[in-house]
Amino acid sequence: MDGYEKVAFPERKANRVESVPAGEVAATSGTGKNKGGFDREMIWQAVKDSFVKLNPRVMLSNPVMFVVEIMAVLTTFFTFSALSGAHGSLWFNAQIAAWLWITVLFANFAEALAEGRGKAQAASLRRARSETRAKKLVGERVEEVSSTRLNKGDVVLVEAGEVIPGDGEVIEGIASVDESAVTGESAPVIRESGGDRSAVTGGTRVLSDWIKVRVTANPGETFLDRMIQLVEGARRQKTPNEIALTILLVGLTIIFLLVVASLEPFAMYSGARASLPVLAALLVCLIPTTIGGLLSAIGIAGMDRLLRRNILAMSGRAVEAAGDVDVLLLDKTGTITLGNRMAVEFVAAPGVTPQMLADAAQLASLADETPEGRSIVVLAKEKYNLRERDLAGLGAVFVPFSAQTRMSGVDLKEREIRKGASDAIEKYLAESGEKLPPAVNTVVEEIARKGGTPLVVAENRRVLGVIYLKDVVKGGIKERFAQLRRMGIKTVMITGDNPLTAAAIAAEAGVDDFMAEATPETKLALIRRHQSAGHLVAMTGDGTNDAPALAQADVGVAMNSGTQAAKEAGNMVDLDSNPTKLIEVVETGKQLLMTRGALTTFSIANDVAKYFAIIPALFAVTYPQLNVLNIMGLATPQSAILSAVIFNALIIVALVPLALRGVTYRPLGANAILRRNMFIYGLGGLIVPFIGIKAIDLLLVLLGLH
């Protein structure tokens, strides 16, 4: 039988946001600065940063754009040296040089803008980290020291109104803590020694009572420090897939370098001459600048999208792995069910009317503030029209739940009402030699088999009947799981319930599989089993005993409300402590990869049109016949080359919003997604530049710039 304890101790604070979709949570809580749009200041900052990033040492990390920068330098040089010489098309060369610089700046701008949001958030986090005085306990003595001088293992006392000086574990006391500096959530949370709610974060404030905290992080290594580094992108490393893609882009760049370099001898052979600015323009148009310029922005934006949902990814690698996840381990409570059992039925014992049972049950629950207790009161009112009564007026004495009796109830003048799990009531009855009637026993078993929790109600040691408490599966979750299945993701429900209960709920929620009577060991074994079959596993967890499984999982999302050990073990932390968000994490990962693929395809497909613009222009003097290839009908060779370069630069900035927002994600099977994206970014990538280059050409002619 599932423990009655859980009924009396509602689990996490996470429960209160259950019914609110995660997106809204992020929008309403958040750290305030982190909304979707960009303010003018952020854009201005990004513009300034794009110039700072021109530093070749910074550019070197992006080989494609580095080549563009070199070409820009060479072209500029050529243009200036031509000033003294007798080269004709100075104005034309200068324009090419300018647009090559603009191409580099646009790419830098994209990256700077993506970093901008994180920087703004880091600034607000820094304010929380400001130096504080800490009361360090040395033996019995209290010593005032600066928070920056606290080391791992020190113990500090934090009292009401004070800021917790560093990350740590509560070793004594209980306090309500305002964690809004980190989570953006203004409602205070309880932190106490022992159990899964013992972790405190530096920079948060104790509101009431006092706690003794053992510091678990040295200065500079605290959660807040790490968070600042992460959101700032200071420690950003290229993810494995990003590295592989960069290799491909570098390969393509080398090929096109050779194409352009070998064009010079071919042209010489043919009696044509291509000037350096024109060759530079051709090269820059051909190398994959679109994806090269946006690649890092896409990665940063992926982490940023998670951050706006209040999930902190410890590395880009974790976000990427999230896209590959195909097994989700979901905690039943809080993710699949609402987390609280609700009374749905009163089943009276033989010879008792349902009204009598409901009356006793409601009386016993009036003082019970747990959601379960309230649901009993509400059900009695709805079904039997029993109105709430004033306990004090009745002279009632509430008997709270205790670990010894595992029952709660109420004592009135002549009535002693108790409710509890059937074995607890059985024990209570046995004191006076009574037994559970067989009919009640049957009902108890029946409810348990259906996945519910039976609560037996007794009055004056006479069993009145059973309250059917049911785990309520969240609305819409079944459809969500069906979507996941179509995406190829298997859902596994993890629960401490017995197999019967678990099976019933699993069937109702529509998960693919479940694990009943889960322990940390069996969870770990389950993850290993899936991984050895080649699957990637994601899970959430908060307890210290979840830590091994969180570390083993490919994506381990630790709840911020959880222990320090859990947060260390996972590769993401959910600041809202909402386990449902695991699904969003996977979607964000997929979106990140899709955006990368879409822009790569788009970038390569673009080259076709650029060839049709530049090749006829390049050799128009030597072989006028090649003008047949000028299918866009571009006005002059100069305008054709300029249009291609300008298009190449503008497309980067035009795609910045897409890179930051990510391509539209739909929970469909791989084939449907591919068809859709191929149509938009593959076919679009072929056609758009033809239109764009032609339009720019027309504009150039209109403005007389060619």
Add this chain to the structure above:
Amino acid sequence: MKGIDLFQLFLYLVLLIALAVPLGRYMARVYQGERTWFDKLAGPVERLIYRLTGVDAGREMNWWQYALAVLVFNISGMVLLFLLQLVQGILPLNPQHFGAVKWDLSLNTAISFMTNTNWQAYSGESTMSYLTQMAGLTVQNFLSAATGMAVVIALIRGLARHTARTIGNFWVDLTRSVLFILLPISVVGALFLVSQGVIQNLSPYLNVHTLEGARQTLAMGPVASQEFIKELGTNGGGFFNANSAHPFENPTPLTNLVEMLAILVIPAGLAITFGRMVKDVRQGRVVLAAMLILFVLALGVCYTSEVTGNPQISALGVSGPTAMEGKEVRFGITNSALFATVTTAASCGAVNTMHDSLTPLGGLVPMLQIMLGEVVFGGVGSGLYGMLIFVILTVFIVGLMVGRTPEYLGKKIESREMKMATLAVLIPAATILIGAALAAATKAGTSSIANPGPHGLSEILYAFASGTGNNGSAFAGLNANTLFYNLAIGLAMFIGRFGVILPVLAIAGSMAAKKAVPAGPGTFETTGGLFAGLLSATVLIVGALTFFPALALGPIVEQLLMFAGKAF
């Protein structure tokens, strides 16, 4: 387009598929060590070879051991062939008393036959003794083909296996390729050719009086035995300079058809073998489909251009086909265009028509097919492993769009595979471009050109593409037997061969070591029409993007000039 032409092209494709499918299945059994009906005959020979050479057939190699064996074996073969040509003058079976081949030509030829290129800067009938032709060139025809097949089988094993360290035993793969596949088919094929009139003798050249009363020397030789493996192994090196346009190499329309089928049957069949060995026949079919798409496109362009011909000749009042110069009257436009497309789709390089004389656009097709990396069917083995590199590239670029890191056959494609795949595409492209640029910019390069203008550039481009792509056919206008070209193209052939084989084997090794992820609805599907289309588009776009500027200055402008009334 005439109906009869269309019918012939169609018939060719139907026959090709009908032969390739059973052969592919048979080859899968051969390489997986399963029982075949040929065991009784070849089995004892195979065991004897292992006993004599001390090969432990049961011991597998990891990728670099395999690569080392490939290199050692091939380079030794090259050295032997090089020496044989130098000393052929003092060796028997030399009725025409040919002296030593010049060292640079000899080196070029040794590399050429070792790399399955069969680029010939010489005329067989006036340079090589019968011994060199038989013991040198023909032997390398078998061994270079078998090397290609062994390498692709190693790659297939790497893709099929998971969490494995080894990819097979090169000596076993090599031996089985020759004994079970190349040799038996060649014997049957050679006998068939003899029945059609291909010569097979060791007699001195004949001096005959022709009907017109002129005197003519008829070159003789053991042609049939070299002829069939020339096609079957996609080698292409003709016994005679005229190659398959020579009546003693390719006497009848029937031999023409059979020779064309022999060129593509193993490359097409290997796609089926691949599907079998990775336990998913659809994977093999999709590769075959992509090859067919590209082939039909190429054939369409080549045929149309040849049928359209040269408007300047039409203007002279010539009726009938106007692009007959350089073609055999026995084969006509259709079978010449088909042969040209077939021989360059595969890295064969046998020709029954002079590619130099094709219309510019018709000549672009063979060139482009070679430049695409010889993956449209391609050489025996090399075509499929080249195509699988493109599969990996396609999966990587397009696969990301389904929202997962790319995977092929359940294996993640990561930076190591991308590095190797990129190298395998980059190395040949760089070799062609650098080599051709060097030739176009230097006196040593341009002095060999027979035709001026864009056609000359086409000749240079074709030579380096053909060498690097290990095709071996020539735009014959170029005088390739110079020190510069012998060395430059020799180097191009070597780099073009091993610059791809080594990355391919490295991929085989790293893919074999990976865990396999079972496919689900979220997995990027590498079967079906969409993927076949994507794969062929990737091949086309990567190839076209790399060579479009050069081609624009060569054949494209030449075609446009021809329509404008200017020929070269």
